[in-house]
Each structure stands twice: as C-alpha cells, then as structure tokens.
Amino acid sequence: DSDYGPTQTTMAKFVSANGGEEGEFSTGFRTLYARGEYSELIEGLGGLRSWKKWKEEEAVFIFRSLLKQKHFKKAINLYKKPGQPFQNYHRIVSEVATAYRESGDETGLKKAMLNLRKLSNQNSDASKHYLRHLLYFEKKDDVVASEIERMIQEHGKSSQFTAVRFILKS
DSSP, rough: OOTTTHHHHHHHHHHHHHTTTOGOOTHHHHHHTTTOOOOHHHHHOOOOOGGGOOOOHHHHHHHHHHHHOHHHHHHHHHHTTOOOSGGGGGHHHHHHHHHHHHHOOOHHHHHHHHHHHHHHHHHHHHHHHHHHHHHHHOOHHHHHHHHHHHHHHHHHHHHHHHHHHHHOOO
C-alpha cells in the first residue's frame, strides 16, 4: 500500500541511504526528513505561514522538523495559532509536549499533557504517545500506575504491551 505511512518512511530512508533517485518511490517531505533536510522540508511545504494548507501528515513532519532544529518556541507558537487544528492531532500534541518540556515551560507542558490525556481516551494510538511521555518523564509512580491501569481498562491489552515495552526501554 503506497499510502501506508510506515511504507513511505521506509522508502524515504532507503532513498536517502542510497543517495539515489527517488523515481517511482517518490516520498517528498519524508525523504527530506530522512536526509535531515528539515529547513528544506518546511520550505517545500510552503513555510510556516502555509499552515492552513497542510494535511495532518505534513503538519506532523513540520513539527518534528522544528524540534529536530531545536526551534521549540516556533513549534509552540505554531501550535497556539488561533483557529488551527493541531490540538486535535495527538502526534502533534506529543511533539509540542516535548517542545514545552525542552523549553522549560511547565505550564504549557501540563496543558499539552492534559490534552494528550483527553485524546488518549478516544484513541489507542494517542494513548501510546501519552504513555511514552508518562513513563519517560513523570516522576510520580502512583500517577503513572493509575494512568496505565486506566488505559488498559479503556483500550485493552495493547496498552499493557505498550506500557511494558516503554518500561523496558527506559
């Protein structure tokens, strides 16, 4: 399935590693990201002023690129733009939580984590992003334990396996 995200990412890495022509495996912004050409990716998608035109997948890679460049404030400001949809996309909220953490903004981090928690109630993929932040950065074990229990009740065994994987990685 050429539209399947992991396939596109793998092909982008393949093209980047071989330094060859993209040809039929054209992946655009994914290839730029895999090559570490973050500024080019952002410009190729119209720059930060073109945020209204981005599809969700493009926006995710814009935010990831900003974080790779350590442009945390730019990511936060983009996230806070009035009328933008980014607060509904759990992968972007996860990136912005990282931006808040890296910039030392505890208030913003708390709001982003509350939003990610809310999104995790409805979406098992969002719960994986939320769990990752909790397990890697939350200092209160009782909070982590109760959130893992809540997510297992909401999303079943997949949350349990995700939690164990993150615990082992940490």
